[in-house]
Amino acid sequence: MATGARVVATLARKELRDVLRERSLVVAFLIQMLLAGFSALLLAGLTALHSPEALDAAPEADVAFVGADDGFAPYLRAEANLRVTLLDGATAVDGFRDGTYDAVVQERWLERDAVRTLTIILADGELETTLLSTQFRQLLIDYETDLRLEREGRLERELVLLETDVRPEVPYTFVYTTLIPLLVITPVFLSGAIAGDALSQESKTRTLLLLRSAPVGPTVLVFGKLLVPVLLVPLQVLVWLGLFWLNGFPTREVGLVVGAATVMGVLLTAAGTAVAATVKNESATQAAYAVLVLALGVVSMLLPRDPLNLVSLLAVGTVEPLGVLTLAVLGVLAAASLVLAVVFTRQRIVADAL
Amino acid sequence: MRNALRLAVEEARRQGRRFDRRTLLLMVTVGLATGAIVAVFPPPAPSPETALFTVEADPASPWLPAAAADDRIRVLEGQGQAFASGEALLLLSPEDVFYRGDSEASKAALEVLEQAVRRWIDARLRAEDDLDAAFPLTITLVFEPRTVDVAAVGPGQPEPEPDGGEAPGTGGEGPGEEPTPEPEVDVLEEAEPTGAIQRDLRPEEVEPPFPIRSLLLTFAYVLPAGLLAQVHASNLHAERVRHRGVLLLSAPLRSFDVLVGKSLPSLGLTVVIAAVVTVALGAGLLGFLASLSFLLFLFALTTFLAVLARSPRELSLLQVAATTLLNAFLFLPAMFPSLPPVAFLSPVHVVATGIRGEAVGLGQFLYATLPLSLGAFALGAVAVGMTREELLFSVRSGTARLLDALGAVSTRxxxxxxxxxxxxxxxxxxxxxxxxxxxxxxxxxxxxxxxxxxxxxxxxxxxxxxxxxxxxxxxxxxxxxxxxxxxxxxxxxxxxxxxxxxxxxxxxxxxxxxxxxxxxxxxxxxxxxxxxxxxxxxxxxxxxxxxxxxxxxxxxxxxxxxxxxxxxxxxxxxxxxxx
Structure with missing residues (x-):
């Protein structure tokens, strides 16, 4: 057994050299970097959506207000970045058209205590509009709450309120529910692609024949080939989590996050190898693997916690029964697929079908 | 050109053969199996926020039912133990909600709880008799396209004429001053908006528009065309591995015929993609032509990279980098639709304008499409120039190859x-x-x-x-x-x-x-x-x-x-x- 382990280690070293020489790891990292850069851009956009003040991006804007001055207008006027001008409808619309005003707001009602109608016109397709409408939404919510309180006597049910100006100073939810899960899952996808690539390369260059002439059993050979792609997963995940930690987003259950990623990595590495053993041709392998990953992604939504949710939960430190169950299911699936992939690939190698 | 066409037919035939029966069978099986599983157990939409916020609630807290009704919140019942230990982010007591000021997680949880409470109370109030009191606001929202005359605007933020006295109309800044404009005038009728009107919204339903719509438009074209270009490039590149393509080069063909012939099938498909996406978006003829300018640029770029890169890895690296840069060039300027000289820098804005059914001037069209079209032509010319034995298979550094590429054009x-x-x-x-x-x-x-x-x-x-x-x-x-x-x-x-x-x-x-x-x-x-x-x-x-x-x-x-x-x-x- 000890020799078996040594042989696996030797094979793994050879694989690692191949991977490094092929620069796929470098490419994988660079692709992730670009992904991260792109996410950073999206992050800026989404942060702005989430809370414009967090970006300090609440734009200086001119609002043309049409209607009585004691309804919604004071709410607008209380905002430091908005300059409110009371106008008649025609002038307001003209001013909006020529760019003097960034928004037109009209408030109307039949009676003071009836429903109030607010008409809001904003410029289409501009970044500023996104920021303004985010700001307007909060003001409208405040306004509605105040009107409800004014009319509380007319309601049968008690108003349960929770009003607060407390907002997180960082895009906490976005980072933990989108960025971290995506960046943890990316190495998992790549591991399967690297594994499939490695096998179809061997098949194409006919180097499997050489490997087989070494005093190594086919099972050990397959294990050796699988080991490196799998081990790359925790490595990359740790780097990502480290970067997030440096940026002030610590991961709570590092061990479990890395564990979950590795387990999924085993699953996809096995899948990638099996696909390569079936298909052989390099680019066809990639296409088939992509289809398989898409399918697995859809099916994974049926897990008690879907993989992205699982990573989010573990990253914020919530270990709860459904999450543990998901981990267990993933573990069983990974083990099963590993065995299947090894047996199948071994068969193909022994049959000289590769 | 006849030679190029003959090569193109051969190339198309070869591509078809690459996916053997076994692969197709595998892909179809996977597709069908997934379809069957999904049909039997329809999966829920991915919800990465589920149960993300753990809060501790006293059973007597008025906020407990609201928290329990939101699937983003995981509720533990208790009087403060979990909150003290740090497991719970918030404590909902009968009188108050406690959060931790030093914890971003706790503040984020508070924000989520605020939304949860609002949703819950909204649902409850729907059963009220006096709906005017329960839902005192209704909102009409229009996002209206407009063009701002840049000449009238200084650098940067559109500045209005100096505020105050001479503001048009009955303007006044003081609270509660004279004007109560007659409520009969509807700004909507005044504005005659061409944008879609959203009526009867509740405050929460005011959805800020996606800030980077131009990004989505860009992706709609670039993603499929990029994939295709990638397949094409890796094909071309494969010819260069182990001098395989040397046979073709030694045939009595010009390098133009070789490269164009091998590219024609994918090039044709690129045009089809441009047409299909344009029709799907409803962007009209000019939109189609504009999309051609950047898709052809993308195609020429990938082809050039395929001739340039030394290994498949280098190729994919260069491709990803180039595509990302091109994406940025396409969607960034289009984010400023009210400033035409900026927006029309990107052909995507021509597409966007076409979707809205507005006219694009000839000058604007040329401005948007000419640089990338010329660029596509230049890249294609360089790629053809490099399609020769000495350059395709030479072993040299990347920069040297880039210079060779330029030099290859300048043989005369x-x-x-x-x-x-x-x-x-x-x-x-x-x-x-x-x-x-x-x-x-x-x-x-x-x-x-x-x-x-x-x-x-x-x-x-x-x-x-x-x-x-x-x-x-x-x-x-x-x-x-x-x-x-x-x-x-x-x-x-x-x-x-x-x-x-x-x-x-x-x-x-x-x-x-x-x-x-x-x-x-x-x-x-x-x-x-x-x-x-x-x-x-x-x-x-x-x-x-x-x-x-x-x-x-x-x-x-x-x-x-x-x-x-x-x-x-x-x-x-x-x-x-x-x-």
Whole structure:
């Protein structure tokens, strides 16, 4: 057994050299970097959506207000970045058209205590509009709450309120529910692609024949080939989590996050190898693997916690029964697929079908 | 061309064969199995926020039912133990909600709880009799496209006329002053909006529009076309592994036939993609043509990279980088639709305008599509130039290969003129992007940044041509030109290409801040003098660098610096003289 382990280690070293020489790891990292850069851009956009003040991006804007001055207008006027001008409808619309005003707001009602109608016109397709409408939404919510309180006597049910100006100073939810899960899952996808690539390369260059002439059993050979792609997963995940930690987003259950990623990595590495053993041709392998990953992604939504949710939960430190169950299911699936992939690939190698 | 067509047919046939029956079977099986599983157990939508926020609640807390009703919140019942231990982010007591001021997680949880409470109370109030009291607001929202006249607007933020007294209409700033405009006038009728009107919204339903819609438009085209281009590029590249393509090259075909023939099937599919996506988006004929300009650029770029890259890995790396940059170039300018000179920098804006059913002027169309079309042509020409045995299979560093590529175009004396012209679109795109973004972001130093960068970009481009022309590919059978001829040709070529900047004057570019100065600097200054004089500058700097290049790397670097200084001095004089 000890020799078996040594042989696996030797094979793994050879694989690692191949991977490094092929620069796929470098490419994988660079692709992730670009992904991260792109996410950073999206992050800026989404942060702005989430809370414009967090970006300090609440734009200086001119609002043309049409209607009585004691309804919604004071709410607008209380905002430091908005300059409110009371106008008649025609002038307001003209001013909006020529760019003097960034928004037109009209408030109307039949009676003071009836429903109030607010008409809001904003410029289409501009970044500023996104920021303004985010700001307007909060003001409208405040306004509605105040009107409800004014009319509380007319309601049968008690108003349960929770009003607060407390907002997180960082895009906490976005980072933990989108960025971290995506960046943890990316190495998992790549591991399967690297594994499939490695096998179809061997098949194409006919180097499997050489490997087989070494005093190594086919099972050990397959294990050796699988080991490196799998081990790359925790490595990359740790780097990502480290970067997030440096940026002030610590991961709570590092061990479990890395564990979950590795387990999924085993699953996809096995899948990638099996696909390569079936298909052989390099680019066809990639296409088939992509289809398989898409399918697995859809099916994974049926897990008690879907993989992205699982990573989010573990990253914020919530270990709860459904999450543990998901981990267990993933573990069983990974083990099963590993065995299947090894047996199948071994068969193909022994049959000289590769 | 007939040869190219014959090759194209052969290539299409080969592509079809690549997916053998086994692979197709595997893919179809996986697809069907997934379809069956999904049909039997329809999966829920992914919800990465589920149970993310753990809160502790006293059973008597009025907020407990609201928290329990939201699936983002995981509720533990208790009186503060979990909150104290840090497991729970919030504590909901009968009287109050407690959060931790030093914890971002806790603050985020509070925000989520606030939403949860609002949703819950909304649901409860729906059963009220007095709906005017329960839902006192109704909102009508319109996002209306508009075009702002940049001439009227200073750099940066659209500034209104000075606020206060002379504001049009019955304007007044003081609270509760005179005006109560007659409520009968409906601003909606006044505005006659062309945008979609959203009626009867509740405050929570005011959805901020996705800020980067142009990004989605870009992706709609670039994703499928990019995938296709990638497959095509890796095919082309495979021919270069182990000199496989050498057979084809030794056939009595011109390299043009070989490359174009091998590319035609994918090129045809690219056009189909452009057409299908345009029809799906409803962007009209101009939208289709505009999309062709950047999809062909993408195609030419990937083809060029396939000829350039030394390994499949390098190819995919370069491809990802190039596609990302192109994406940024396509969607960034389109984010400013009310400033046409900026927005039309990207052909995606032509698509967006087409979707809205508005007209695009000929000048605007040319402005949007010409740089990328020229760029596509230039890249294609270089790729064809590189399709020869000595270059395809040579083992050299990446930069050397890039220079070989430029040199490959300039095998004949006059083609160096062409090389000078060919680099211009890239310079053009780079400079415009810098200029427009600098101007729009209202940087104080916009002109300064633009001046500095454009000088460097222009001299780098000329330097590359000169350096490449100095030794046009080690193995190419060319007699080297004298440095003087080389410099003159490259400089004049650049000047000719530079005249394409004239298209800028077609879009009202002059209305942008600093535009007159920028145009003069770009060699299309006012009057005949402004247009012809730059030829001396370009010839002089190119000449300088050509002589530097003839003496070696270090000399080239030195003369490059000298050229930059000369160029800067020229700009200084020019700006002082003409403006």
């Amino acid at each position: 004396r006059w083609s160096l003129l062409l090389a000078g012209v060919l680099v211009v679109p890239f310079v053009f795109v780079a400079q415009l992007l810098v200029f427009v973004l600098a101007a729009v972001l209202s940087l104080e130093a916009a002109l300064g940044i633009f001046l500095g960068l454009s000088i460097v970009v222009e001299e780098v481009a000329k330097g590359a041509v000169v350096w490449a022309g100095r030794r046009p590919g080690k193995d190419l059978p060319t007699t080297p030109l004298s440095p003087t001829t080389l410099g003159l040709l490259a400089g004049v070529g650049f000047w000719v290409g530079e005249k394409s900047y004239l298209v800028l004057t077609l879009v009202g570019f002059e209305d942008l801040p600093f535009a007159r100065e920028a145009l003069a600097v770009l060699g299309t200054g006012p009057g005949l003098v402004g247009i012809t004089v730059p030829v001396f500058l370009h010839a002089a700097t190119a000449l300088l660098m050509a002589h530097g290049a003839a003496r070696g790397r270090g000399w080239l670097a030195a003369t490059f610096l000298a050229a930059v200084v000369l160029h800067a001095a020229y700009n200084y004089v020019l700006l002082g003289r003409f403006l």
